[in-house]
Amino acid sequence: MKDLSTEEKILEAARNIFFRKGMDGARMQEIADEAGINKALLHYYFRSKDKLFEAVFQEVIRGFFRSIEQTLYAELPLTEKADFIVDRYISMIESNPFVPQFIINEINRNPKMLRDVMFSEKFNPANLVKVFGESDAENHQLGFDPRQMIVSLLGMVIFPYAARNLLQMIYFDGNEEAYSQFLVERKEFVKSMILKMMQS
Amino acid sequence: MKDLSTEEKILEAARNIFFRKGMDGARMQEIADEAGINKALLHYYFRSKDKLFEAVFQEVIRGFFRSIEQTLYAELPLTEKADFIVDRYISMIESNPFVPQFIINEINRNPKMLRDVMFSEKFNPANLVKVFGESDAENHQLGFDPRQMIVSLLGMVIFPYAARNLLQMIYFDGNEEAYSQFLVERKEFVKSMILKMMQS
DNA sequence: AAACAGTTTAACCATATAGTTAAATCCATT
DNA sequence: AATGGATTTAACTATATGGTTAAACTGTTT
Numbered sequence: 001m002k003d004l005s006t007e008e009k010i011l012e013a014a015r016n017i018f019f020r021k022g023m024d025g026a027r028m029q030e031i032a033d034e035a036g037i038n039k040a041l042l043h044y045y046f047r048s049k050d051k052l053f054e055a056v057f058q059e060v061i062r063g064f065f066r067s068i069e070q071t072l073y074a075e076l077p078l079t080e081k082a083d084f085i086v087d088r089y090i091s092m093i094e095s096n097p098f099v100p101q102f103i104i105n106e107i108n109r110n111p112k113m114l115r116d117v118m119f120s121e122k123f124n125p126a127n128l129v130k131v132f133g134e135s136d137a138e139n140h141q142l143g144f145d146p147r148q149m150i151v152s153l154l155g156m157v158i159f160p161y162a163a164r165n166l167l168q169m170i171y172f173d174g175n176e177e178a179y180s181q182f183l184v185e186r187k188e189f190v191k192s193m194i195l196k197m198m199q200s
Numbered sequence: 201m202k203d204l205s206t207e208e209k210i211l212e213a214a215r216n217i218f219f220r221k222g223m224d225g226a227r228m229q230e231i232a233d234e235a236g237i238n239k240a241l242l243h244y245y246f247r248s249k250d251k252l253f254e255a256v257f258q259e260v261i262r263g264f265f266r267s268i269e270q271t272l273y274a275e276l277p278l279t280e281k282a283d284f285i286v287d288r289y290i291s292m293i294e295s296n297p298f299v300p301q302f303i304i305n306e307i308n309r310n311p312k313m314l315r316d317v318m319f320s321e322k323f324n325p326a327n328l329v330k331v332f333g334e335s336d337a338e339n340h341q342l343g344f345d346p347r348q349m350i351v352s353l354l355g356m357v358i359f360p361y362a363a364r365n366l367l368q369m370i371y372f373d374g375n376e377e378a379y380s381q382f383l384v385e386r387k388e389f390v391k392s393m394i395l396k397m398m399q400s
Numbered sequence: 401a402a403a404c405a406g407t408t409t410a411a412c413c414a415t416a417t418a419g420t421t422a423a424a425t426c427c428a429t430t
Numbered sequence: 431a432a433t434g435g436a437t438t439t440a441a442c443t444a445t446a447t448g449g450t451t452a453a454a455c456t457g458t459t460t
Contacts (some may be wrong), residue, residue, distance in 0.1 A: 006436080024224035025309065028418060041421060041437060068370075104363045105305065111223065111365045118369070125370045147371050147382065148389045154363075159355030162362075163304045165311045169269075169318070170325045171347050182247045182347065189348045193397050206406080228448060241407060243449060 010045055011036045014056050019098035020187055022105055023053050054113075057106060060099060061117045067092060082153070082194045085131070089157050090187055100158045132198075149197065156190050209235045211246055214256050219298035221255050222305055254313075256385045257306060260299060261317045267292060268328065278332065282353070282394045289357050290387055349397065356390050 003030060004012065013035035028049055032042045046052035071085045077078045107114050118125070132146035160167060160183060168179040204212065213235035217226045228249055232242045246252035247389060271285045293300060307314050318325070334347035360383060368379040 021309075022222075022224065024222065027416090038438060039419085040421085040439080044437085047419090049418065081293075101304070101308070103303070104366060107365045107369075108301070109221075111369070114366065114369055115374070125373065128370055144389060145382070145385065148386060150371075151360050151367060151386075152390070152393060155355035155357075155359030156352045157355075159359055160351050163307075163354075165307045166314065167351060168303060169307075169311070169314055170328055171350075173325065174315070177383070182345070185345065186348060186351075189344060193352060196396050197393050197400075199396075227446090229446095238408060239449085240409080240451085244406085247449090249448065 006035075006037065006041070007045055010037070010042060010090070011055065014052050015060075016161045018053060018056050019096070022102065023049075023109065026053075028052075029093070031144070057178050058117050058120075060103060061114065062121060064099075064103065065121065065123050068128065072128065078132065078194060078198060081131075082198065083191050083195060085153065086157060086187065088192065089154070090190075093158065094159050097161050097164075100164045104162075149194075152197070153190070153194055160186060206235075206237065206241070207245055209237070210242060210252070210257070214252050215260075216254060218256050219296070221303045222302065223249075223309065226253075228252075237246065256318050257313060258320075260303060261314065262321060264303065265321065265323050272328065278398060279395060281332075285353065286357060286387065286391050286394065289354070290390075293361050296342050297364075304362075316392065327356075327370065330394045349394075352397070353390070353394055356393070360381065360386060369374050 010031070013031050014026075016034055017031045025048075027044060029039055031052070032039045032097060035042070042052075046055065066087065071081075071088055074081060074084055078086055117123075132149045164179065168174060168176065172178045172182065210231070213231050216234055217231045221381075226249075228242060229239055231252070232239045235242070242252075267288065270289055271281075274284055276284055281327065307346060317323075329347060332349045364379065368374060368376065372378045372382065
């Protein structure tokens with residue numbers, strides 16, 4: 001951590017705090033502490049909390065879009081593609097378990113931010129739908145809106161991480177190890193369920 | 201609204217604000233305004249923001265447990281039971297779309313609160329698992345942890361509401377009516393998918 | 401009429417927090 | 431050694447916000 005540039009140290013700290021507590025719950029002092037600097041220097045690099053948050057949010061959304069696009073352009077048969085997407089999303093979430101909740105919450109708090117980032121990043125969602133929706137022979141037999149499938153996949157993958165504390169408490173008696181094991185097993189479970197769901 | 205008792209007006213207003221903005225984002229002044237009273241009276245009824253929040257949170261968790269239990273004791277064959285649960289949960293969410301996110305967020309913010317409420321309500325989650333997990337002939341052939349199924353169901357049902365703004369923007373070009381229609385169709389989609397998932 | 405809870409008004413206090421400032425210090429480059 | 435940017439220190443300002451207070455008012459009950 002020590003050998004990062006100060007700006008990078010700040011962004012790293014800001015991510016840690018914002019991801020866990022959100023814009024409303026985060027404190028500039030806490031971010032400064034986490035970065036190992038003082039508040040004056042924090043404001044020296046990022047003029048305001050809003051600017052700092054914007055930097056973090058924009059970066060996260062960029063990464064989010066980038067990884068969506070990567071799954072889009074993977075040329076695979078539908079069944080393998082579903083596996084591929086599940087693997088990718090789960091590994092993304094495991095390396096940053098707070099990100100999905102963060103994105104959802106902050107967009108709900110201020111939906112305009114997403115529009116702004118999408119505009120400034122020239123991100124065009126028009127062909128996003130095609131993940132499960134086009135150009136594959138198997139696909140024409142699905143018989144439903146492909147978005148139903150992708151939303152199901154996202155829900156099944158994201159929910160157990162977003163609601164971890166709740167689910168761990170009510171279904172696993174608060175046992176962390178048991179829940180971790182549940183998540184390990186979940187990967188194959190979701191893959192096989194998506195497969196079943198896609199069989200006519 | 202005018203004919204409710206003041207305490208009920210306050211709780212109603214507090215729900216509106218807390219559900220949307222969470223504990224951190226909510227302002228006592230805003231709650232007072234929403235209830236059509238002043239801050240002094242608000243504190244006259246609920247001594248502090250913490251107490252008011254606690255009242256709302258406790259009430260929500262109680263309702264949550266109650267409805268879980270009602271689905272538990274419904275004596276139905278597995279397949280119909282899944283339909284029953286999907287219907288119930290969706291109608292609950294539609295009458296209060298912010299509640300699932302609220303519960304998840306506030307539990308993440310302070311997991312101890314859930315333990316406290318569960319303790320004071322003497323709620324024992326030990327047999328929750330049995331929803332999809334016991335005493336039904338079909339069930340012994342499932343061949344997986346029934347919790348995987350219930351978490352999938354919850355994820356598929358809750359996620360499209362929790363992430364509404366995000367999904368609406370990226371998959372529906374911001375079109376609200378289109379997304380509402382998507383949610384209408386989703387009900388049957390989820391039911392049929394759960395069915396498929398339960399077929400050996 | 402007196403009493404009393406509910407309610408308003410308006411000012412007020414205490415604290416947390418975002419953000420600023422000025423001077424001093426550190427450290428690398430010239 | 432001098433320059434200049436990065437960083438610290440510490441005090442400070444402004445504001446938002448939770449919470450309090452006292453006095454007045456309202457409407458109902460006794």
